[in-house]
Amino acid sequence: MTVITLDGTGLALEARPGESLTETFRRAGLMMRDGCLRGGCGMCRVRVVSGTITLSRTVCEQALPLADRDQGLTLACRAVPTSDVTVAIPPDGKLRCVTPLLTALARHQSSLIGDVMGQPVAIRSGPLPELVPA
Amino acid sequence: MGVVRLGYIHVRVTDIEEAKKHYCQTVGFRLVKDEGKRVFLKGWDEWEHHSVVLEEGGIGVIKLGYKVAKADDLEVIEAKAKTFGVAMERMSAGDNLETADGLRITLPSTHTIELYHNMTVTGSDVGRINPDVFPRDLVGIGAPRIDHALLGCDNVNETEKFLIDVFDFYQVERLVPDLEHQDVSLATWLSSGNRGHDLALIQGEGYSGKLHHFAFQLQEWSDILHAGQIMSMDDVPIEMGPTQHGITRGKTIYYYDPSGNRNEVFADGYTAQRDRPTIIWTADHLAKGINYVNRTLAEAFTTVLT
Numbered sequence: 001m002t003v004i005t006l007d008g009t010g011l012a013l014e015a016r017p018g019e020s021l022t023e024t025f026r027r028a029g030l031m032m033r034d035g036c037l038r039g040g041c042g043m044c045r046v047r048v049v050s051g052t053i054t055l056s057r058t059v060c061e062q063a064l065p066l067a068d069r070d071q072g073l074t075l076a077c078r079a080v081p082t083s084d085v086t087v088a089i090p091p092d093g094k095l096r097c098v099t100p101l102l103t104a105l106a107r108h109q110s111s112l113i114g115d116v117m118g119q120p121v122a123i124r125s126g127p128l129p130e131l132v133p134a
Numbered sequence: 135m136g137v138v139r140l141g142y143i144h145v146r147v148t149d150i151e152e153a154k155k156h157y158c159q160t161v162g163f164r165l166v167k168d169e170g171k172r173v174f175l176k177g178w179d180e181w182e183h184h185s186v187v188l189e190e191g192g193i194g195v196i197k198l199g200y201k202v203a204k205a206d207d208l209e210v211i212e213a214k215a216k217t218f219g220v221a222m223e224r225m226s227a228g229d230n231l232e233t234a235d236g237l238r239i240t241l242p243s244t245h246t247i248e249l250y251h252n253m254t255v256t257g258s259d260v261g262r263i264n265p266d267v268f269p270r271d272l273v274g275i276g277a278p279r280i281d282h283a284l285l286g287c288d289n290v291n292e293t294e295k296f297l298i299d300v301f302d303f304y305q306v307e308r309l310v311p312d313l314e315h316q317d318v319s320l321a322t323w324l325s326s327g328n329r330g331h332d333l334a335l336i337q338g339e340g341y342s343g344k345l346h347h348f349a350f351q352l353q354e355w356s357d358i359l360h361a362g363q364i365m366s367m368d369d370v371p372i373e374m375g376p377t378q379h380g381i382t383r384g385k386t387i388y389y390y391d392p393s394g395n396r397n398e399v400f401a402d403g404y405t406a407q408r409d410r411p412t413i414i415w416t417a418d419h420l421a422k423g424i425n426y427v428n429r430t431l432a433e434a435f436t437t438v439l440t
């Protein structure tokens with residue numbers, strides 16, 4: 001099982017084989033800023049804090065310059081984890097919960113991880129930091 | 135008679151095999167020539183050799199070909215373009231596959247436009263004699279032909295003046311900042327015949343040389359829904375629609391090809407006329423002009439060009 005931990009949110013999601021980060025997020029009722037979903041616009045940039053990913057398709061230089069890749073930046077719509085990863089979504093990435101039902105389900109499915117992550121929290125729509133109990 | 139229509143568009147794709155699959159299986163264009171890293175395609179109702187060229191390496195537009203009615207038009211356009219001092223050269227027959235000689239012009243917006251008067255006629259899929267209304271073996275969306283392109287531009291006024299003065303396009307619709315500045319184009323829709331637009335421009339810093347989208351022509355609203363159904367089956371990311379534009383009144387879906395180039399399926403719209411007074415849209419009504427029904431725009435729509 002591959003686990004995606006969302007840096008600073010208290011959320012950890014189980015990734016299905018071959019799934020892009022964006023696909024996992026959406027399956028968990030989460031949305032972030034994006035555009036083409038094809039690795040062409042560069043709007044879905046995230047930082048890989050730890051672990052490894054692979055790009056599922058060729059991504060052109062204008063969407064993700066090589067220098068940025070060296071800095072650990074990637075495109076969520078084309079990045080597929082190849083190990084457990086911790087991913088940081090920058091503030092302008094606007095990660096938010098849009099379907100609390102799915103987010104709750106994703107948390108339940110990863111209840112093993114939930115133990116590690118701490119106490120259960122109420123899932124409601126809105127910016128993700130709200131999900132983390134004070 | 136001058137420019138007749140958009141004849142071909144040559145774009146970059148990151149992965150030629152995936153692009154081929156998308157444009158042939160989903161859009162339903164036919165492969166007419168495969169050179170490996172470069173392929174030539176056409177729609178079922180197009181009679182010339184090809185209309186879409188895909189080339190591997192990056193994304194965005196390489197050039198657009200506009201057809202002129204006769205060889206003499208090239209000289210007329212060449213003479214007019216000289217007064218603008220743009221870069222220009224004659225193309226020889228064969229510079230483009232199955233295409234006669236022509237004129238290559240760099241627009242003030244830095245896009246490369248090729249004017250040609252002759253491309254080998256290979257015929258449409260329904261033929262010329264007592265044709266059926268569509269071929270029985272349509273694939274996916276089954277788009278009959280390409281329609282228009284919207285290009286990015288740092289200064290729309292400058293490039294639209296060129297296109298109107300040199301190519302004899304006329305302005306069908308225009309986006310302006312407000313009613314006090316109706317001579318400032320933030321975007322423009324230009325036609326050479328009776329389509330709502332053959333070429334459109336949208337303004338933005340650093341947009342020159344870039345592609346906003348190019349469109350495939352469908353016939354009617356029900357075809358647009360059908361296209362959306364096929365896109366869903368094939369996991370094509372949709373940016374907007376099915377909906378209707380206020381501008382041109384066309385029915386539409388914006389979506390992305392596998393490399394992230396924006397495409398559109400476009401149907402219907404009103405018949406443009408050269409003497410019809412230009413329609414004006416003020417910037418505060420942009421969302422309604424683009425997306426008449428929902429009146430919202432995705433963030434990417436005005437910020438992402440390839």
Ligand code: FES
Nearest residue numbers: 035036037042077
């Ligand atoms: S959404 Fe365009 S690159 Fe990911």
Ligand SMILES: [Fe+2]
Nearest residue numbers: 284349398400
């Ligand atoms: Fe369009």
